[in-house]
Amino acid sequence: MPIRRPSLHAAIILFAALEFGAAHAAAPPVRMTAPQSPPPSGSTSRGAEIYETKCGACHSLDQNRIGPKHRGVYGRKSASVPDFSYTPALKKLNVVWNAATLDRWLQNPTAMAPGTAMGFRLTSAQDRADVIAYLKQESAKR
Amino acid sequence: MIENPISSSRRSILAGTAGTLSAAGLLALLDRPARAAAGNPAQDAQLLNAAVALEDEGIAAYQIGAESKLLSPDVLKVAVTFQGHHKQHRDDLLAAIKRLGGTGAQPKTQAQYATELGTASLKDQNGVLRLALKLERGATNAYLGLITSLDQPDLSLLVARNAADESFHAAVLGHVLGEPIPTKAPMFG
Numbered sequence: 001m002p003i004r005r006p007s008l009h010a011a012i013i014l015f016a017a018l019e020f021g022a023a024h025a026a027a028p029p030v031r032m033t034a035p036q037s038p039p040p041s042g043s044t045s046r047g048a049e050i051y052e053t054k055c056g057a058c059h060s061l062d063q064n065r066i067g068p069k070h071r072g073v074y075g076r077k078s079a080s081v082p083d084f085s086y087t088p089a090l091k092k093l094n095v096v097w098n099a100a101t102l103d104r105w106l107q108n109p110t111a112m113a114p115g116t117a118m119g120f121r122l123t124s125a126q127d128r129a130d131v132i133a134y135l136k137q138e139s140a141k142r
Numbered sequence: 143m144i145e146n147p148i149s150s151s152r153r154s155i156l157a158g159t160a161g162t163l164s165a166a167g168l169l170a171l172l173d174r175p176a177r178a179a180a181g182n183p184a185q186d187a188q189l190l191n192a193a194v195a196l197e198d199e200g201i202a203a204y205q206i207g208a209e210s211k212l213l214s215p216d217v218l219k220v221a222v223t224f225q226g227h228h229k230q231h232r233d234d235l236l237a238a239i240k241r242l243g244g245t246g247a248q249p250k251t252q253a254q255y256a257t258e259l260g261t262a263s264l265k266d267q268n269g270v271l272r273l274a275l276k277l278e279r280g281a282t283n284a285y286l287g288l289i290t291s292l293d294q295p296d297l298s299l300l301v302a303r304n305a306a307d308e309s310f311h312a313a314v315l316g317h318v319l320g321e322p323i324p325t326k327a328p329m330f331g
Contacts, residue, residue: 057280066195119189119291
């Protein structure tokens with residue numbers, strides 16, 4: 001079957017489109033500096049609700065399921081639940097779960113530990129603060 | 143802000159060779175972003191395997207419910223239908239993982255699922271349905287939360303489709319349980 005060559009007209013349109021894109025893309029980048037605002041304070045009751053509806057598909061407080069059990073996670077070293085099979089990415093991570101590390105993790109797990117099996121992102125800073133407050137509260141009930 | 147190296151190289155090529163660039167060259171340039179978007183198949187396979195584990199758990203939950211003798215014949219029929227949807231989701235995910243060069247996760251034993259889901263405490267039909275509703279709602283949110291982590295658009299479509307099915311299941315189960323229609327949107331995600 002003969003390969004159709006793009007017409008000159010199509011090539012001109014493509015070229016014009018690329019030039020237009022290049023001219024716009026060549027504008028100096030705007031520096032995006034995140035404002036240094038303190039993280040929102042978390043509500044444990046709202047965190048419980050979010051945990052149930054969003055984290056609860058894979059996690060429980062006291063049972064390993066798709067993900068490891070969460071009671072005690074706050075203050076615990078990463079990949080340290082003895083009877084859970086972690087990915088190599090998590091075994092390599094080596095952090096202690098606290099407000100800052102959990103916030104980073106929940107924001108984008110694959111960026112923090114490339115190769116992880118967790119792809120779920122909690123995009124709202126308030127939701128993350130609430131879930132972290134809840135996990136901190138429940139971790140103290142060991 | 144880190145500049146995208148692909149965009150940068152494309153610009154410099156255009157600036158230097160605009161006068162002599164052939165149609166074939168232009169087409170080759172257009173192909174660059176497509177190849178760059180191929181992403182990280184191993185990471186995508188890993189994420190999809192977590193979704194397989196989620197579907198396996200759902201399949202097991204419906205199996206436990208079906209064998210519990212707690213469901214009326216009509217409800218049992220719906221439960222088996224929903225379980226069939228989860229089997230189809232699992233198979234679609236496994237096929238996608240295979241295409242990515244990965245190996246699909248294996249299910250746990252039925253006894254393990256029973257322990258992890260605490261099914262020994264189920265006493266009546268509503269208890270079974272409430273567990274199913276919890277899992278379906280969670281699965282909807284889990285799939286929606288996964289979309290932005292996947293590199294390839296066709297995989298995002300796959301998980302979005304599954305999310306839609308899970309939300310349908312959740313809506314039916316919520317209705318059977320007499321739950322009020324949520325007054326606020328969005329209901330998921």
